[in-house]
Amino acid sequence: xAIVFQPTEGLTGKxxxxxxxxxxxxIHRIIAESMVEMGILEDTVSVASVGCTYNSYDYFSxxxxxxAHGRAPAVATGIKRTLKDKIVFTYQxxxxxASIGTAEIIHAAARGEKITAFFVNNAxxxxxxxxxxxxxxxxxxTTTSPFGRDASYQGYPxxxxxxxxxxxxxxxVERVCLTDFKNIQNxxxxxxxxxxxxxxxxxxxxxxxLSTCPTNWGKEPVEAMEWxxxxxxxxxxxxxxxxxxxxxxxxxxQA
Amino acid sequence: MAKVTFRDDLCKGxxxxxxxxxxxxxxxxxxxxxxxGYHPAVCVDPDSxxxxxxxxxxxxxxxxxxxx
Amino acid sequence: xxxxxxxxxxxEVIAEAALRAGCRNYFGYPITPQTEVMHxxxxxxxxxxxxxxxxxxEVSAINxxxxxxxxxxxxxxxxSSPGISLKQEGISYIAGAELPAVAVNIVxxxxxxxxxxPSQGDYWQATKGGGHGDYRxxxxxxxxxxxxxxxxxxxxxxADKYRMLAMIxxxxxxxxxxxxxxxxxEEPIEKIEKPWAATGRGGRDFHNTVTSIYIDPDDLxxxxxxxxxxxxxxxxxxxxxxxxxxxxxxxVITAFSTCSRICKNVIKQAAEQGIKVGMIRPIxxxxxxxxxxxxxxxxxxxxxxxxxxxxxxxxxEDVRLAVSGRKPVHFYGRxxxxxxxxxxxxxxxxxxxxxxxxxxxx
Numbered sequence: 039x040a041i042v043f044q045p046t047e048g049l050t051g052k053x054x055x056x057x058x059x060x061x062x063x064x065i066h067r068i069i070a071e072s073m074v075e076m077g078i079l080e081d082t083v084s085v086a087s088v089g090c091t092y093n094s095y096d097y098f099s100x101x102x103x104x105x106a107h108g109r110a111p112a113v114a115t116g117i118k119r120t121l122k123d124k125i126v127f128t129y130q131x132x133x134x135x136a137s138i139g140t141a142e143i144i145h146a147a148a149r150g151e152k153i154t155a156f157f158v159n160n161a162x163x164x165x166x167x168x169x170x171x172x173x174x175x176x177x178x179x180t181t182t183s184p185f186g187r188d189a190s191y192q193g194y195p196x197x198x199x200x201x202x203x204x205x206x207x208x209x210x211v212e213r214v215c216l217t218d219f220k221n222i223q224n225x226x227x228x229x230x231x232x233x234x235x236x237x238x239x240x241x242x243x244x245x246x247x248l249s250t251c252p253t254n255w256g257k258e259p260v261e262a263m264e265w266x267x268x269x270x271x272x273x274x275x276x277x278x279x280x281x282x283x284x285x286x287x288x289x290x291x292q293a
Numbered sequence: 294m295a296k297v298t299f300r301d302d303l304c305k306g307x308x309x310x311x312x313x314x315x316x317x318x319x320x321x322x323x324x325x326x327x328x329x330g331y332h333p334a335v336c337v338d339p340d341s342x343x344x345x346x347x348x349x350x351x352x353x354x355x356x357x358x359x360x361x
Numbered sequence: 362x363x364x365x366x367x368x369x370x371x372x373e374v375i376a377e378a379a380l381r382a383g384c385r386n387y388f389g390y391p392i393t394p395q396t397e398v399m400h401x402x403x404x405x406x407x408x409x410x411x412x413x414x415x416x417x418x419e420v421s422a423i424n425x426x427x428x429x430x431x432x433x434x435x436x437x438x439x440x441s442s443p444g445i446s447l448k449q450e451g452i453s454y455i456a457g458a459e460l461p462a463v464a465v466n467i468v469x470x471x472x473x474x475x476x477x478x479p480s481q482g483d484y485w486q487a488t489k490g491g492g493h494g495d496y497r498x499x500x501x502x503x504x505x506x507x508x509x510x511x512x513x514x515x516x517x518x519x520a521d522k523y524r525m526l527a528m529i530x531x532x533x534x535x536x537x538x539x540x541x542x543x544x545x546x547e548e549p550i551e552k553i554e555k556p557w558a559a560t561g562r563g564g565r566d567f568h569n570t571v572t573s574i575y576i577d578p579d580d581l582x583x584x585x586x587x588x589x590x591x592x593x594x595x596x597x598x599x600x601x602x603x604x605x606x607x608x609x610x611x612x613v614i615t616a617f618s619t620c621s622r623i624c625k626n627v628i629k630q631a632a633e634q635g636i637k638v639g640m641i642r643p644i645x646x647x648x649x650x651x652x653x654x655x656x657x658x659x660x661x662x663x664x665x666x667x668x669x670x671x672x673x674x675x676x677x678e679d680v681r682l683a684v685s686g687r688k689p690v691h692f693y694g695r696x697x698x699x700x701x702x703x704x705x706x707x708x709x710x711x712x713x714x715x716x717x718x719x720x721x722x723x
Contacts, residue, residue: 080563080564092574095568100562102572104570106451109424109451112420112425113428116436117432119414120386120433121560125561142424145416145417
């Protein structure tokens with residue numbers, strides 16, 4: 039027998055501090071595996087943000103810079119402009135990217151900044167204990183929308199991928215989820231495509247991961263996966279919103 | 294012929310591997326606790342394992358190694 | 362441009378000095394009265410293959426600075442008071458992560474949107490931290506266009522040497538002023554290795570992390586103690602000031618930057634009236650020249666101090682701390698973008714001369 043699946047060297051091996059069933063661990067792993075498989079682990083700088091993944095640098099075994107809340111795309115811009123031949127990615131949650139950091143993510147994309155944003159959308163603020171996020175669904179109960187998010191009072195969820203895809207500088211934008219083997223494989227392909235887009239200098243790339251937060255949703259991990267499929271995907275449909283025509287399997291890269 | 298090995302002490306007993314397994318041969322061992330205080334996942338019917346890696350791919354904590 | 366005097370505007374000289382110091386990264390956002398720094402950079406940086414990014418906000422600009430500094434580059438931003446307020450988040454992170462960077466504040470009058478005319482009302486913000494947490498920035502206050510050049514180059518060296526932010530604190534008068542500058546043939550650039558930078562592992566068997574977060578209180582306290590030791594060392598080794606006429610001065614003026622230029626002329630006028638006035642001009646506002654002020658307070662010829670600022674009186678608190686009640690410390694300031702006239706300051710000096718204890722109150 040041969041080993042067909044084992045932990046990746048793209049991760050440091052330090053046990054994750056994330057709650058049971060949290061999808062961050064899956065996302066970390068497929069990003070780390072992708073860096074190793076693409077041979078870019080030693081040429082990558084990750085930018086950690088604020089939230090549950092503030093210390094993602096403890097887990098990714100590439101170089102890393104920790105950024106202030108929402109500012110990761112600006113920090114990544116500074117790094118990438120300095121290290122033009124390196125791969126730079128941000129790892130941000132929905133409070134970070136879609137609320138306090140909206141200016142930074144939109145303008146990084148608009149500039150066509152050659153960085154990759156990994157955006158984890160779990161419809162809630164995780165680290166600060168379950169407050170309403172810009173991505174919280176209508177009717178969803180959180181610690182700051184205790185009666186359920188009411189559109190007339192708290193407004194509507196933001197569909198970040200659709201928004202970013204409108205910008206000419208964004209070369210590749212895709213939304214994925216991690217509910218089963220096939221979707222995780224798709225998510226990993228999206229991660230690798232995003233890195234390739236950056237390598238080829240085509241512009242800004244972003245992968246949005248729909249993710250569960252069992253703790254703050256008050257659900258068992260498996261129940262949370264079902265809730266994601268049933269409630270989140272209708273609001274946040276999966277798919278490629280920009281750059282679907284970029285196909286690296288062909289020899290010539292389309293610009 | 295396939296085999297799954299769990300790094301028990303890293304398991305948080307989330308049950309996502311149980312959910313992912315197409316052969317339904319994984320369970321949370323409610324009779325034992327690991328050093329973190331969770332009921333770790335175990336394979337209750339190793340002979341039926343097909344080495345599909347679905348469990349390992351779904352595991353958020355990289356607990357599982359698969360051989361085939 | 363080396364070897365001969367060139368007539369240049371203060372703001373442009375700051376930009377030129379940065380380029381000469383090896384800075385190849387500039388991130389900024391437009392605000393009056395510092396925009397010439399940006400304009401100069403927008404053109405020259407592209408010509409020499411550096412990075413110029415007009416950011417979407419001051420907040421983004423300082424975080425780009427943070428990123429470039431973390432990647433090991435020499436990097437600068439410039440702004441004016443309201444913009445520097447917005448940058449305080451990033452400046453605190455730069456202090457926490459111990460990153461070398463240079464920020465320029467061409468101060469305008471506040472508070473709020475205030476006005477675009479010169480002020481020194483950001484002294485407290487610059488020297489006492491500005492953002493959250495226990496930290497310091499090196500703060501340098503040039504008083505001429507020539508000094509803007511030399512001290513901006515020096516700011517990059519100090520930032521690299523101590524892994525911290527060095528701030529050039531000017532004002533609209535200095536930034537907009539045209540004066541001849543003599544450029545050196547070669548800049549005294551101190552090349553400092555940055556093995557801590559996040560540049561990609563590239564063969565290292567460990568990964569570098571640039572961060573300012575320490576969840577364990579003991580780790581964070583240890584980090585703070587380390588920072589305070591660094592600051593103490595800087596206070597002992599990097600104080601810069603100009604002093605003259607102290608040995609026989611009856612009144613000692615303390616003033617920095619634009620204000621010190623006005624005061625210099627007043628000193629001559631006072632001498633014509635038989636009043637001996639000396640001056641201490643802090644060049645580094647932090648570290649502050651506490652020692653020389655303290656020693657001067659012990660001189661028997663010195664009867665009183667007069668602090669002159671373009672503010673309601675900010676540096677005067679540091680002067681009073683240094684003097685520690687041994688001599689009266691008087692204050693004269695103008696606000697709103699107004700400069701004190703020589704006559705106003707001279708009148709104050711005459712009043713203090715007539716009554717060193719109470720004269721300053723008039």
